[in-house]
Amino acid sequence: MMEKTPYSVLADELFPADLPAPEQLERTYPPRALPEGAAVTRFAPSPTGYLHIGHLLGAFVDRLLASQSGGVFLLRMEDTDKKREVEDGVTGLVNDMRAFGIAVDEGVTGPGEEKGEYEPYTQSQRKEIYHTYARVMTERGLAYPCFCSSGDLDELRASQENEGVNKGYYGKWARCRDLPLEEQIERLRAGEPYTLRLRSPGDASRKIVVRDLIRGKLELPEYDMDVVLLKASGIPTYHFAHAVDDHLMRVTHVVRSDEWLASLPLHAQLFHLLGFQPPKYAHIAPMMKLDPETGGKRKLSKRKDPESAVGALVRAGYPNAALHEYLLTLLNSSFEDWRRANPGAPLPEFPFSLKKMSASGALFDPVKLEDVSKNVISRMRSSQVYDLALAWARAYDPELAALLTRDPDYAGAMLAIDRDGAKGKPRKDLARWSQLREAYAYFFDELFEASPKSASNSGILSAYIDVYRAEDDKDSWFAGIKSICEPLGYCPEVKAYKADPAPWKGHVGDVSGAVRLAVTGRENTPDLWAIMRVLGEKRVLERLKAGMENAI
């Protein structure tokens, strides 16, 4: 048994004797048996609100890093701030992750539910673990109780402001740092509330060199603040929990938003003091948005930009694959080239590189997202479009879901137009499932809206009714269209018309356009012949006639 030092006396006063020993914890949470180079990453949100696209960017990188290296991606709940916690925060986060399509290998899977060997993954349940290391720090003289109230700290800041010196608990301002042991014990026994602070050995005039996977070598001043390790409630602050958890969970790569850059020296110090091997860090720039008020760029905000919430994006009907691809275009600009070269390749095969990430914040660009999404959907088979659209509709547009399921073959045929076998002519008419209702409205009598403009086309329509044959193949169908052109004054050949438009009222395109308008109510649609085949003779005839009647 070692001789009692003042510090161990203090530690005994502060912490119960039956805390697990650090060695014990090391054994309980051993290094992972993973192949060389496997990355263990973590997403560690606090349940203080919903997830937005900026969070996702980080979680997505975590997932990618783990997947690419055969590692593990875990979800940890940082619920150490009970004041800010929202009801159902955990459920919301877990659901958002699921809705967005990021699978978690380990960690929190729901409220009160976890999986994995490095449990618990909820910080509020790890108090003993933190206290073990807090005790170690205290015994080594690296931590001390601070009895300053928040009012004291306010005063402290005010006088520092006055003197024009750096704010914070350090140096001569750290009033409780050198309290005599007797006084510490006395006040503890008197039941005074206290926090446990780091006795920082740092010196801000010295520099440390840290490495960031995205930014490279960084030279930062040493951290010299006596930060709070344990709050008065006994719950750790983020910094302390970060060091303890990421070490014990054997996390190798910490991906987080770059607002943490400033506390990197503190974290380096904490890992060093605790004797832990620090993880590799990647600080990613936050996603920005164009502020409609100022016209400038600003960080995407949870509170001000509800449209960037994951829930809102999913509700809008963006397929996960599209969201994923969009994020990747922001993450690595080489992604778009890779995608063009490998149109069908699964995402995890993309050689994602942290090194290629931009150090400055990207603007969230809904226009680009829309484009990416159109491309993604255009590459899908009709059966997949059907399944995904239906799943979306079931959740957000039950009426549409009913239409899609009423006659699945019909809906399938509708979605197959210009898709599937149609090589070289992918249809890019859908960026979001919510657009399906509008884009394909004319396939459903309930949604179809006739165009009043058909009025002026009654001549064409009546002529077309005579030649329309539902069973025509595509060539015969088009021959039918052509055959009514000349008698009505339209040129059957576009080329001839362009060479000399004078004698004509228009060309074959105008004639088929009139039919299109009557049958679909639209000027732009996929292949008209295919549409008419799907609609069937009865419906086509009805609409052609209705189009004529509009004219009267």
Place this chain on the structure above:
RNA sequence: GGCCCGGUGGUCAAGCGGUUAAGACUCCGCCCUUUCACGGCGGCAACACGGGUUCGAGUCCCGUCCGGGUCACCA
């Protein structure tokens, strides 16, 4: 204010001392096309500013400006 990070077309971005400064999105033309699309071709449009270093500088250095972050018992 101290410290830190960033600044290439409207947007996302290649570029790493010598390039006509890629590419993608948007917008605009043209072409192709048996309709609508898809596609193809072309166009508009950028190295924040000032000093160095160098034969030569988006590219290296210094300063200025601008944007962001951080300085909590929030994460």
